[in-house]
Amino acid sequence: MHKSLTIAGSDSSGGAGIQADLKTMTVLGVYGMSAITALTAQNTTGVQSIFEVTPKFLEEELDSIFTDIFPDSVKIGMVSNADLIRVISKKLREYNAKNIVVDPVMVSTSGSKLMADGAKDTLFSELFKVADIITPNIPEAEALTGQSIKSKDDMVKVAKKIGEFFDGYILLKGGHSIDDADDLLYKNSEKIWIKGEHIENPNTHGTGCTLSSAIASYLAMGYDVPESVHLAKEFITGAISAKLDLGKGRGPLNHMWKMGSENL
Ligand SMILES: Nc1ncnc2c1ncn2[C@@H]1O[C@H](COP(=O)(O)OP(=O)(O)O)[C@@H](O)[C@H]1O
Numbered sequence: 494m495h496k497s498l499t500i501a502g503s504d505s506s507g508g509a510g511i512q513a514d515l516k517t518m519t520v521l522g523v524y525g526m527s528a529i530t531a532l533t534a535q536n537t538t539g540v541q542s543i544f545e546v547t548p549k550f551l552e553e554e555l556d557s558i559f560t561d562i563f564p565d566s567v568k569i570g571m572v573s574n575a576d577l578i579r580v581i582s583k584k585l586r587e588y589n590a591k592n593i594v595v596d597p598v599m600v601s602t603s604g605s606k607l608m609a610d611g612a613k614d615t616l617f618s619e620l621f622k623v624a625d626i627i628t629p630n631i632p633e634a635e636a637l638t639g640q641s642i643k644s645k646d647d648m649v650k651v652a653k654k655i656g657e658f659f660d661g662y663i664l665l666k667g668g669h670s671i672d673d674a675d676d677l678l679y680k681n682s683e684k685i686w687i688k689g690e691h692i693e694n695p696n697t698h699g700t701g702c703t704l705s706s707a708i709a710s711y712l713a714m715g716y717d718v719p720e721s722v723h724l725a726k727e728f729i730t731g732a733i734s735a736k737l738d739l740g741k742g743r744g745p746l747n748h749m750w751k752m753g754s755e756n757l
């Protein structure tokens with residue numbers, strides 16, 4: 494059994510965060526584990542409240558996991574403050590964790606701030622150092638570089654800019670662009686476009702979490718980064734295309750689309 498760990502926040506509505514990650518890992522046949530960084534009271538209309546764990550408790554969660562069932566890959570999602578980021582980086586180094594995917598979650602699409610303002614620098618200096626791949630969306634890549642993205646050429650320029658301070662793979666996700674859903678995988682001047690058609694569906698809560706945990710799942714199975722990204726893109730495209738419609742706002746994806754749950 495391949496094993497993957499998500500270090501992320503809990504989404505009470507089940508569409509994003511650790512719930513999306515564990516569903517994704519499970520349907521892809523990977524044993525999922527979680528270290529929770531924060532509880533969110535959240536639904537399809539937005540985030541109502543956030544309750545962070547202490548750095549000491551996060552440390553204990555990570556020790557419990559790494560001293561027992563060692564994960565083949567790790568996905569990091571919402572980490573709301575710099576102290577928690579430091580704990581994660583310290584523990585991943587201490588245990589020599591492999592296949593690390595960092596989704597630099599900053600703001601939910603509903604507009605709630607999921608990371609403290611001052612934490613961005615620690616994200617660069619601590620978490621990016623241990624990551625094999627980072628997966629910013631367009632607003633996150635803009636926040637990381639201070640440059641705006643309006644076109645595919647801008648995506649390439651911004652990926653290059655991020656490449657000046659991060660030497661792993663950068664997956665710059667194009668889902669927030671209006672024309673299509675092409676994502677750019679970039680490393681050391683090498684560009685791979687991961688093609689995607691824009692799907693008309695207002696229910697896209699948790700797309701970033703689902704994509705990054707699918708990448709972590711495929712890495713755990715032994716695929717390399719480009720293969721994992723291609724396979725994960727196929728998974729997210731199916732989950733959006735299944736057009737689940739739950740809740741009063743921007744609803745979740747159908748993580749179970751591969752299991753024939755089209756009657757949901
Ligand atoms: N409407 C859509 N149609 C097709 N693919 C989409 C759509 N929205 C997002 N995606 C894809 O979902 C994945 C997650 O991207 P994105 O939504 O940008 O992440 P985040 O949730 O971090 O904002 C990417 O592969 C992106 O291209």
Ligand SMILES: Cc1ncc(COP(=O)(O)OP(=O)(O)O)c(N)n1
Binds near residue numbers: 504510533598698701
């Ligand atoms: C607990 C928690 N973690 C992450 C997010 C953000 O989810 P993401 O898939 O990046 O994107 P949106 O759902 O905001 O489009 C979250 N909302 N909650």
